Amino acid sequence: MQASSKIFIQCMLLLQFLLNITVFFDISIAREVVGFICLTVLPGFVIIKLLKFEELDTLEIILFSIGFSVAILMLLGLFLNEFALLLAFSRPLSLTPLMIILNSLIFVCLFLVYKKKVVVETSPKERLRKLPLIVLFSCLPFLSVCGAIYVTVYGVNIILLSLIILISILFIFGVLSEKLFPSELYPFAIFAFTVALLYHFSFISNYIVSFGSDVPGEYFLFRTVSTNARWNPTLPAGLWYGRQNSMLSITILPTIYEVVMGIDPQWIFKMLYPLIFSLVPLSLYQIWRAYVKRKYAFISAFLFMAFEPFYTEMLCLNRQMIAEVFFVLLLLLIFKKEIKSVNRMICFTVFSFALITSHYALAVIFLFFMSVALALLFLFKRPSRSITVSMVVLFFVIMFTWYIFTSGSAAFNSIVEYGDYVYQRLNEFLNPASRGQEVLTGLGLAESPSIWNTISRTFSYLTQALIVLGFISLMVKRNRFNNKIEYLIFIVIAMVFLGLLIIIPGLAGTLKMSRFYHILLFFLSPLCALGAEFIIKLLFKREKKFAISVLLLTVLVPYFLFQTEFVFEVVGSDSWSIPLSGYRMDALRLYGHYGYTDAYSVYGAQWLFRNVNLKNSELYADESSLINVLPLYGMIYGNTLSNVTEVADNGVIYLSTLNVVEKVIPYGRFSLDTDELSFIFDDMNIVYSNGGSEIYKHSP
Secondary structure, eight states: OOHHHHHHHHHHHHHHHHHHHHHHTTOTTHHHHHHHHHHHTHHHHHHHHHHTOTTOOHHHHHHHHHHHHHHHHHHHHHHHHHTTTTTTOSSTTSHHHHHHHHHHHHHHHHHHHHHTTOOOOOOOOOOOTTHHHHHHHHHHHHHHHHHHHHHHHHOOOHHHHHHHHHHHHHHHHHHHOTTTSOGGGHHHHHHHHHHHHHHHHHTSSSSOOOTTSSHHHHHHHHHHHHHHTSOOTTOOOOHHHHHHHTOGGGTHHHHHHHHHHOOOHHHIIIIIHHHHHTHHHHHHHHHHTTTSOHHHHHHHHHHHHHSGGGGTGGGGOHHHHHHHHHHHHHHHHHHOTTSOHHHHHHHHHHHHHHHHTTOHHHHHHHHHHHHHHHHHHHHTTOOOSSSOHHHHHHHHHHHHHHHHHSGGGHHHHHHHHHHHHHHHGGGGTTOGGGGOHHHHHHTTOSOOSSHHHHHHHHHHHHHHHHHHHHHHHHHHTGGGGTTOHHHHHHHHHHHHHHHHHHHSTTTGGGTOHHHHHHHHHHHHHHHHHHHHHHHHHHHSSSOOHHHHHHHHHHHHHHHHHHHTTHHHHHHTOOOOOHHHHGGGSOHIIIIIISOOOOHHHHHHHHHHHHHSOGGGSEEEEOHHHHHTHIIIIIOOOOEEGGGOSSOOTTEEEEEOHHHHTSOEEEETTEEEEGGGGGGGGTTEEEEEEOSSOEEEEEOO
């Protein structure tokens, strides 16, 4: 056996030994760090070496290793959960069975590496000639975290404002100067930019901010599985609740991280998931660089991450964050033609299962793209090894089998309901309002609230115009991707799909237009750079690279500054950014609409859960508390307080900081004054108060 292979096995065994030691003795910090590495990288890396992926470069090995590791965690957790009785485990997702199966997997894989005499190549160490720039990039995520914490504690945003300016400056250097910013550092820069943008939002509070999204339900299901150390695939819940329960990305996966790492559960969603999600722009860069110039791929990645939903909405959709990692890895797998057929099918099967069990809507979108691409390849008589009938059929069978036989077919029924919803809206084809407010805004048909919003929309329209021009140039010169027909077809499908979202009433509302556009940027982002190139070629006889770069910077840098709400904060205009402008936001918007939560409300919800028997009581709270803090930190649901005229004899009322301090009770788009409902509390006693949150209960 090669010496390098022995060293590899020894290093893997050492890491696994450290994991067991840190877990057994519960060594703080070391357990979290070693645990994250051993769970997120180690299993996949060993399997990549075992399968001999010789076609992958270093970055692709890292991406595939993490993808395999996360998918394996979901598969192992599912295996333990379903065969718990045969394995004599009453709590299959507890620490002991998880450590047994994780250790067994690593030892078996390393034994196979030893028996097969797998050669592990070791490349010579390269000198870090650009060490200062690397250090600067490395500081961005730390600056982001420090800035978010500083805002949370002191309400001062100067660090975050400086961070956004610094990212803009580095991006400008990356586009203009190869000497100061070598292209070899593009992947590292993309990773640093991404983590910094994600963390500047996710670290803004000590608690989870829902931003009006699905994270309270996701966290509720995660804590349910974690508490029981078992996932119930037949949970008899409602359609919305049940379809989330079908997703292993928010049930089994976070439970494994919590149990093995011993980490505070909320930080799995606030810190670990965004870190894993940061691989998406990095993977897209790796895909795009095979079709466009490295600089264009870098610019495309910046456009992708600059779009505001990437670091706002997505952070509150944990199952979609994980699903997008597998979505982009499947794309990388499809477009990487050099991968051997056997390895391709192994990866496709594993990543497909992981995508399907992570997010149902994204799985349907991927199946749509694959099916249409296969049909077009057949129509044009261009057979492909990357997209085959067997792959589409396999994905279809796994998807519908899983969605039909888990959680009472809730996910499958949800897909059917969405289809019926769109069908019912077809009679509103001539009504522009049926497309939704986001579509109208994107088309310039909605009124702008201020001059700054008008300017912001102008730069958004410019990026869209460049994408359209890039698509036109691509159609005119199809030979640019002549030998890479699969990617060209995916671009065409994405443009057609974007058109359908605009044309078909209600279609954009099935997921939300901003989320659809975010997904379509997986394919369309490079067209922005191609559109700028197209314009410059029309204006000048010879292509001028500097002019192309200046045009792109003129559009994208202001676009980024407006998308991050930097400009709105600097000029004092109305801003949607909690990190930059939360300190001056109206309480109803911050707490009621965005779901921002403070310690008073959280402690009240936790006290309620521990001290009140809610099985024999009727709980009342405002809409915001019922959606956010109570399911997140009280593991409870209740009745809407604003609809109550009389509290039941066994009633319990929960009031949050918004109700007690700000004297506001959210009620749909409106609000009530807490004093208007004071008659409800006349016959009740206050049983808990911490200065911000209060709980009332009838006397026994």
